[in-house]
Amino acid sequence: MANIIEITDFEAPELDVYARYSEVQLLRIHEPKPGIFIAESPKVIERALDAGYEPISMLVEHRHIETQAKGLITRCGDIPVYTAEYEVLTKLTGFALTRGMLCAMKRRVLPTVAEVCQKAHRIAVLENVVNPTNVGAIFRSAAALHMDAVLLTPGCSNPLYRRAMRVSMGTVFQVPWTIFPEKEKWPEDGMACLQKLGFKTAAMALRDDSVSIDDAGLMAEDKLAVVLGTEGDGLGVTTIADCDYTVKIPMAHGVDSLNVAAASAVAFWQLGNRT
Template sequence: MAHLVPVSDPADPRITDYVRLRDVNLRKSLEAEHGLFIAEGEKVIRRAVAAGHPVRSLLMARRWADPLADVLSGVEAPVYVADDATMESITGFHVHRGALASLERLPLPAIEDLLSGAFRAAPGADGAARRTPPSRVLVLEDLVDHANVGSIYRCAAALGIDAIILSPRCADPLYRRAVKVSMGAVFAIPYARMANWHDDLAELRSAGFTLLALTPDRKAAPLDEVPMGARTALMLGSEGDGLSSHWLDEADQAVRIPMSEDAMAAGVDSLNVTAAAAIACHTLLRR
C-alpha cells in the first residue's frame, strides 16, 4: 500500500488542490491553472484512474485506505489522510464519501478527430482504446448547471450515445459536482468542446450527421417518428431558454417529445433538460 501522510493543518500547502471545493469561481481558476479536477468517492475515483487520468494526490479519511488499497498500490502520488473535521475545514463541506482524488486532465480531441474516431478514447475493460467513429452524438448548447451536465452524461452513457460535443459556454463535465452526479460516466463518453459557437455545427454536417434540434414546439415532428440517418446529432438547449434561434435554424429537423393532451391543457408543455435527454437518448437507442 502507498505510504499514508497524516495532515492536521487545513492550511498545509500540500493539500491546496482540495481547498474550498464549493467555491465555483475559485475552483474554475485553480483547476484551469493547474490542469486538474477532483473526483469524490471510491467508485468515481476508480473510474477516473481506469480512464487513464494521472493521479496528483489523494485525500481521505484513514478508514478508506483499505477499500482503496488496490488503487493506492498502483499510484506513486502522495496519499494524505485526515480526520473528518480537518477534511471539512479544507474542503468547505462534510465529505461524507470519505475520499477525494486530484487528477490531471487529459487533452480534449478536436471535433474533427472526435467525429472521425482518430483519437485515443478512454480504455475499456481490456485496456484497448476505442476508435470507432461515433454514429449517435449529443450536442449541448450553453447548459451551465453542473448537475444537469453530469446527469446528461450518465443518461448518455447508459443509453448508448457515442460522443458528446459541448458549446463554448457549457459547464465543465470534470467539475466535481458534474463528475459526482454522473457517477463517473463523464469518463465513459469521449467529448470535445467547440471553439466557435456560430460555425462549428458545420463540422457535424460535413461529417455526415443529420442535425436534430430538440424543442417543445408543438409544430416540431415527434422524435420517434423522424427517420434516422446513419449518423445523427441531437441538439439540446440550455435549462431556461432552450436552443438558440441560430441553432434551431441550423438544424435539419426540429423534433419534440410528445406530451399528453391533458398535460398540455394544464400548462405542462415540456420536460426539464435531464428528463428530456434521457427520453431522447432512449429513443435514439431504439431507432
C-alpha cells in the same frame, strides 16, 4: 508503497487544491497547459484511472485507508495520500466527502470534434448547459442509452467539475467528449463542422413545426446529432433554424416541458445507437 501523510496543518500549500481553489482556478492553474480536476468517490476515481488519467494526490478519511480506498491507494503508487478524521476533512474542504475520498488528477489536452466523432453515429450536443448536475446527468444517460459521444459549447459547465463527475457516476470517463473551440462561432461554425462530418442535426425544442421523437425519417438517419439547450431558455433561435430537424417529446397533463437532463434521457432512449 503508499505515502500516507497525516494532516496537521490546514494551511499547508499542498492542500490548496482541495481546500482553497475553485473549479475554475483548478481548470486554469497551468494555462496554457491543461489544469487539474478533483475526482470524488471511489467509483469516479476508479473510472478516471481506468481511462488513463494521472493522479497527483489523494485526500482520504482515516477509516477508509484500509477498506474501500485501499485498492485505489495501492494502484496509485507512491503519490501523497493526505488523511484525517471525517470531521477534519469536512472542515478542510467545506463539504461532506462522498464515501470519504478525493483525488486530484491531471487534465489532458482535449481531442478535436473530428476525433471524437470519427466512429460515432449518435452524438449529443449541449448548448450552454450551465448546471454541472445536469451535465453529469446527461452524461450518465448518454452512457446508458447508446450515445457514442458528447459535444459541448464553451458556455457549458465543464464535465470534469466535481459535481458533474459525481452525478455522472464517472461516465464522463467512458463516453468520448470534447468542447467546441472558443475561437469558432457557435452555432454557425459548429453546425458546419457537424454537417461536414456527415451528421444530421435534431434540435430538441417545443415548436409547432416539430416532428415527433419517433418520426420514422429521423430514426432512420445514419448519423444523428441530438442538440439540447440551456436550462430555462432552451436552444437559441439560430441554433434551431440551423438544425435539420426540430423534435419534440409528446407531453401529457398539460406539462409544457422537461428538465434538460430528463429530456436527454427520453431522446437518447428513442434515438440512441442500438446497433
